[in-house]
Amino acid sequence: MAVRRFDLEAGGDTFEFASETEGKISFWLAKYPEDRKRSAVIPLLWLAQKDNGGWLSEPAMREVAERLEMPYIRVYEVATFYTMFRLQPVGKFHVQLCGTTPCMLRGANDLKEICQNKIGKAFQVNESGRLSWEEVECLGACVNGAMVQINDYYYEDLTSDTFAEIIDKLENGVEVEPGNFVTRQRSAPEGDAITLIDSALFDGSVPAGISALPNAPSELPESDLQPLGAKTAKVKKAKTVKAEKKAADAAVEATAELPEETDDKKRPEVVAAPAKGEADDLEAIKGVGPVLVKKLNSLGVFYFEQIAAWGEPEMAWIDEYLSFKGRVARERWIPQAQELAEKKKS
Template identity: 45%
Template sequence: MRFLSPDFNFWIWLQHLDTPDNNLNIPFEFTEANMRQVKEILSHYPSNYKQSAVIALLDLAQQQHGGWLPVAAMNKIAQILGVPNIRVYEVATFYSMFNRQKVGKYHFLVCGTTPCMLRGARDIEQALLEHLKVKRNEVTKDALFSVGEMECMGCCVNAPMIAVADYTKGAEGFTYNYYEDLTPKRVVEIVEMLRRGETPPVGPQDSSRIRSGPSGGNTTLLSDPKPPPFRDLASC
């Protein structure tokens, strides 16, 4: 089977190779609870534009299936939407948010865009890979962790940062959390907190910052600004 995907105005052929855990002989069905969500999602679109729900349904299937999309799940979505399978494949292969191979129950995504790179993103990634003893996009032997890369997640002022997709509770308890102002030491601590079942505080990991404020607190604009001089329009 070949997936056809648009990317920068080029057609890229991606070969799907059957594996023991990803082939057409393994059925995929949405759970009863998730099927109710499918119907809710579809209710937002006219009946002749159901295909517009493809991203939302792929995301739901990925959450249910432990963070990745088998071929059978994509085919099921195509069946629900009443479109050729290729229309679902081309979306799933285009967006990096969709994983077509197994990931860990906690999938770490290191931001690789310029601000994070300048602030040490490669050191963060290296600390994760060395601590977990995996390569990028590999899954740890206990199936708990994997490490990938994603481009800008919009927290440049708090670089470097990672996002962690938590698939431990399925679609019902899925979370996607940002951890910012990281150091190699701190990102390893986050791994171990998750391993112990704890919930690391999300957002900036530098306690001297509040959200995206300066380290140590504000040094300017400590009071209300002086208003501009009043202009007497009647005297003009």
């Protein structure tokens, strides 16, 4: 692998995650214990790259290191090892051209010439700032070669003409829908289907008169002769019962692991589960993601007013329950909840 270094001059001096990214960061951090939160380094680097115009600057990498309380050099090692992280500025639309054998046999070299002629050298942003490109290893869409990935999406079954048209449209501010650029569904053969086209093959019923199958008992069980809908209903009911039991077991387990109350730690006041749709959107509190909402709901916390009323004992109890080590205060849950509660009243 070639040496990969950050573009220090282009990165500026500061970086800040977008406000809408904070919920995603909380989601990933909630997956790991507090003393293992550095395990979230790859997803946080990916989010930082998204918020930094498609590449990682040195300040962005330092922000990730500070969030995860890990040495800067460890974050640097991860970012420079994985080629999914780009270390210098890219265009608004960054083209990753697959040049591995299947795509090469289907015309990847022709697409490469178009990139060179219409965009310029690899890893350089064109004059408009809209386009850049690089050649990459297999992207896993071998059946649909030649293909490219532009930002997060695949553009498949490309020819020189269709790819050139895509590049021209992007350069002129016209977005292009991703997907196949020939007449076929995903990776199916081109054109209309010619086999397995009888609709009776897919309605789930057993044809009349069939009572035996090859290498099977001479008579089919009565349950196998039922309409598909009846079987589906039974399966759904069984899944519902299983899910309800799992939820009940989880509630018992959660109750058994609640921290003890002391003079310095007090469990927050709880309320009964509200009707569907009446609970506050606790994810509006920065630092609270979907996983934390479920945990708070399981404790009987559903409203901004409840969190707004917490004091030091309640914060200490929640910190211990969620293994947060001061995160509630650090992320200012209570002031945020107070502000949101006031907005709700008005």
